[in-house]
Amino acid sequence: xxxxxxxxxxxxxxxxxxxxxxxxxxxxxxxxxxxxxxxxxxxxxxxxxxxxxxxxxxxxxxxxxxxxxxxxxxxxxxxxxxxxxxxxxxxxxxxxxxxxxxxxxxxxxxxxxxxxxxxxxxxxxxxxxxxxxxxxxxxxxxxxxxxxxxxxxxxxxxxxxxxxxxxxxxxxxxxxxxxxxxxxxxxxxxxxxxxxxxxxxxxxxxxxxxxxxxxxxxxxxxxxxxxxxxxxxxxxxxxxxxxxxxxxxxxxxxxxxxxxxxxxxxxxxxx
Numbered sequence: 001x002x003x004x005x006x007x008x009x010x011x012x013x014x015x016x017x018x019x020x021x022x023x024x025x026x027x028x029x030x031x032x033x034x035x036x037x038x039x040x041x042x043x044x045x046x047x048x049x050x051x052x053x054x055x056x057x058x059x060x061x062x063x064x065x066x067x068x069x070x071x072x073x074x075x076x077x078x079x080x081x082x083x084x085x086x087x088x089x090x091x092x093x094x095x096x097x098x099x100x101x102x103x104x105x106x107x108x109x110x111x112x113x114x115x116x117x118x119x120x121x122x123x124x125x126x127x128x129x130x131x132x133x134x135x136x137x138x139x140x141x142x143x144x145x146x147x148x149x150x151x152x153x154x155x156x157x158x159x160x161x162x163x164x165x166x167x168x169x170x171x172x173x174x175x176x177x178x179x180x181x182x183x184x185x186x187x188x189x190x191x192x193x194x195x196x197x198x199x200x201x202x203x204x205x206x207x208x209x210x211x212x213x214x215x216x217x218x219x220x221x222x223x224x225x226x227x228x229x230x231x232x233x234x235x236x237x238x239x240x241x242x243x244x245x246x247x248x249x250x251x252x253x254x255x256x257x258x259x260x261x262x263x264x265x266x267x268x269x270x271x
């Protein structure tokens with residue numbers, strides 16, 4: 001479970017959300033997230049998947065870690081180890097070695113001490129090599145997890161044009177400008193970050209090959225597109241790059257289904 005908790009803490013850092021922020025955006029309470037992130041309680045699979053979506057990351061790796069932790073917790077892993085009983089045949093008696101003659105005792109004692117030292121040095125080296133990175137595995141205290149200040153945005157205004165809202169940490173607490181459900185059942189949203197002064201579009205629940213576009217009507221060249229490229233994308237959020245916007249800016253999102261259906265567009269105005 002420690003590996004799962006460490007991976008979830010990395011995802012929480014990527015979202016830029018505090019425990020209270022996670023609780024506000026998910027069905028799980030602040031205290032529940034504290035237990036999940038510190039490895040005190042195995043989280044529901046749905047909580048792991050929701051955290052991946054908030055961070056804009058594929059769910060595959062964390063779900064695999066969750067399945068391993070769930071198997072260990074339920075005892076299935078231990079059962080598999082106990083399935084093969086140890087051999088029961090008696091071992092032949094081993095005769096102790098004869099004691100050394102007086103003049104050889106000093107040589108034998110030195111050889112034994114050298115062997116012990118070699119084994120001890122080897123054990124220390126292996127322990128250092130196998131130690132996990134303390135920065136990734138150290139659990140957060142409830143106070144630290146609650147009061148930690150997330151890193152600020154990586155850009156603002158014109159410096160954000162054409163850049164990823166996830167990589168620039170602009171997607172931590174955005175406003176939803178407009179939302180639309182397409183004829184194929186996919187969802188789309190226009191999202192705006194006050195801190196970054198930008199807007200982008202995202203989609204989820206679609207199919208491989210679906211394409212979305214973000215544009216600012218009347219502004220040449222401000223068109224950013226994204227496509228659902230594979231099964232992982234189809235199970236997660238897909239984001240366009242950002243366009244610089246301010247209060248009152250009208251933005252437009254368009255959806256082109258993979259099956260070649262009708263193109264759908266909708267507008268939103270930045271508050």
